[in-house]
Amino acid sequence: METSPLSHNFTRRFIAGETLDEALAVCQRLEGQKIWTTLDHLGENVTSLDEAAQSRDAYLAALMRLSGLPATVSIKLTQFGLDFSEAACLENVRQLAAYAKSIGSRVEIDMESSEYTGRTLDVVTQIAQEFACTRSVIQAYLLRSAADIDRLNELSIPVRLCKGAYDEPPPMAFADKRDVDRNYVTLMKTLFDKGTYPAIATHDEAILGEALRYARERKIAPEKFEFQMLYGIRSDLQRRIVDLGYHLRLYVPYGTAWYPYFMRRLAERPANAVFLLRNLIRN
Ligand code: FDA
Numbered sequence: 001m002e003t004s005p006l007s008h009n010f011t012r013r014f015i016a017g018e019t020l021d022e023a024l025a026v027c028q029r030l031e032g033q034k035i036w037t038t039l040d041h042l043g044e045n046v047t048s049l050d051e052a053a054q055s056r057d058a059y060l061a062a063l064m065r066l067s068g069l070p071a072t073v074s075i076k077l078t079q080f081g082l083d084f085s086e087a088a089c090l091e092n093v094r095q096l097a098a099y100a101k102s103i104g105s106r107v108e109i110d111m112e113s114s115e116y117t118g119r120t121l122d123v124v125t126q127i128a129q130e131f132a133c134t135r136s137v138i139q140a141y142l143l144r145s146a147a148d149i150d151r152l153n154e155l156s157i158p159v160r161l162c163k164g165a166y167d168e169p170p171p172m173a174f175a176d177k178r179d180v181d182r183n184y185v186t187l188m189k190t191l192f193d194k195g196t197y198p199a200i201a202t203h204d205e206a207i208l209g210e211a212l213r214y215a216r217e218r219k220i221a222p223e224k225f226e227f228q229m230l231y232g233i234r235s236d237l238q239r240r241i242v243d244l245g246y247h248l249r250l251y252v253p254y255g256t257a258w259y260p261y262f263m264r265r266l267a268e269r270p271a272n273a274v275f276l277l278r279n280l281i282r283n
Pocket of ligand 1: 109110111112137139162163164165166201202203204205228229230233234250251264265266268269272
């Protein structure tokens with residue numbers, strides 16, 4: 001599917017393009033709309049350390065082209081070699097973080113499935129201590145997340161809070177979506193009260209409303225946190241957040257290895273699968 005010429009027709013809603021040039025053009029367009037960005041060079045679970053080094057180099061190339069854009073990069077540690085060598089993975093991230101820091105940017109470290117959570121937080125903590133230019137991701141569906149957030153807050157490491165996109169069974173995760181949403185709000189308030197420049201990453205209108213209400217009630221200034229959303233999802237909400245004077249960063253994926261990312265977006269909303277089927281039939 002990734003190499004099919006037809007794929008562009010149905011991936012373009014969620015993927016900025018195949019090349020860095022296309023992704024940067026999107027970031028520039030978004031900057032004109034006062035929207036910040038974080039670039040995701042698609043790829044995960046690489047099959048060798050050589051491939052991991054290529055991923056690192058692709059991200060370095062992206063950072064070198066950001067010149068003045070309000071952009072960070074978002075990486076997955078399985079793309080940087082975590083499945084093969086934690087030491088090699090850490091070294092790859094180190095090289096990226098050193099460069100990001102030198103240009104005033106940041107490396108956001110996505111959270112993958114729960115088999116990687118502990119090791120990912122170890123790398124985040126190490127990189128944060130060495131460079132202070134990273135952001136961790138915490139998933140509200142995991143039962144362990146409250147304790148993880150407390151530890152990250154103690155270390156003043158910024159957190160992106162999301163609901164979680166992988167298929168996690170109990171007892172690791174809440175089984176009921178309502179429990180995930182409730183936990184999200186609890187963790188969000190902890191981040192507002194005790195966190196360092198948190199990122200509230202969701203398209204859930206009820207949660208966004210609660211975030212705005214809580215921030216106003218606690219007199220938390222808009223520059224103390226940011227909202228984050230995914231490229232191609234709820235542009236109406238994106239506009240509203242910016243118009244209200246809050247910071248919004250869009251997660252902008254690009255590249256050819258789009259299949260796992262795209263499937264997670266389909267799984268989040270049945271209507272997306274209908275849209276995909278219609279396109280396939282039409283083509
Ligand atoms: P929810 O799924 O309840 O959706 C709320 C509303 O948003 C829906 O009613 C719909 O209108 C819209 N919506 C949501 N998803 C949609 C879709 N795919 N297509 C169309 N409409 C959709 N996860 C993870 O495990 N690790 C990570 O590192 C990250 N990183 C990350 C960064 C950023 C910036 C965001 C916004 C999200 C992530 N995620 C993530 C994904 C996250 O865990 C979650 O799967 C999605 O954001 C969907 O959850 P919502 O919070 O939007 O709520």
